[in-house]
Amino acid sequence: MTPPETGGSPHPARLPVEVRRSARRKRTVSADIRDGVLRVSIPGHFSPSQERQWVERMVERMSAKYLEPPAHDDDAAVAALQRRARALARQYLGGRGVPSTIGWVTNQNTRWASATPAHRSVRLSHRLQGMPEWVVDYVILHEMAHLIEPSHNAVFWDLLTAYPHTETAKAFLDGAAFAAQRNLAGAPGEI
Template sequence: MRSARRTRTVSAAWRDGAAVVSVPARLSAAQEDQWVLDMVERLRAGRDRGRRGRGARSDADLMERALALSARYLDGRGEPVSVRWVSNQRSRWGSATPEEGTIRLSDRLRPMPAWVQDFVLLHELAHLAEPGGHGPAFRELEGRYPRTPEAKAFLDGVSFARNHLPGDGPGDAAGRHDGDADRD
């Protein structure tokens, strides 16, 4: 939408499900087209960030995310039969049973950022794709997730706080954060 009153800035917003971009009237058609493309991309990125930031709330959300992560980072390998939240995992963030194709994530992950949940989910998916433990092939798959080091550090920090800060009570078995054991 061209605006005679708008002289220098470009703005964009969602209105009734449609992106509305306001540009100064002085812009050429080519400049307007480029601004519209850029601003719609920014709007979509912001909307997608908001969705990712909420994290998985249900088992169905977990399954949807697992399939998307498998397709994106594992070339569709390691697709699970089921993925669910569990409340009985106090010493692990997640676990996988490759023979059954099942993944369980500790409900302690629920309040954590979506990218941390995604890392744990991808870690467990890698176990389905490479059931031989934490060997080089497994680590290569796990390392495809771009925030792996950051997620591991986040989980290590949570484990440290639970184990060592006053008033937080007993920890979670020496900081275990993956499906099998303490990070090796």
């Protein structure tokens, strides 16, 4: 067991880190926060460089998940997304499917976005930020189509046929999800 780190960090909310080595643990690495300490459990056979690499990775993951405050959309960002959604609805959905609310969220780590037809709301994962506009437009259209047709049936997919980048955007997102699942560059998620 390695004692908790106490060195400085650019992240103001960083917790002390305790590394636990286990002879029984063969491949997996896990982390949890207990009593104000971030505990990282690693296989006993890891080299010092593997330990550093995995501790760094787990500190980053846990900080993003638990310690960093969620980003809040400002009024200008919300208004821009609402305008974008209305324009996409006019161009590709005959003006239908415009959400009452649309915004970026930081708590969607396994989906690219979600929609709630009953509230006419759309939530976009912050992991989409920085992706090509045509991919984000597809995700917005996909979620707006759910406001019209909740299930992934033929009617739903017919709504998206007018958007020329549907198949390419789906492939792009599948590639990003594939990369993320293997700890390669990319962002996790599914629609």
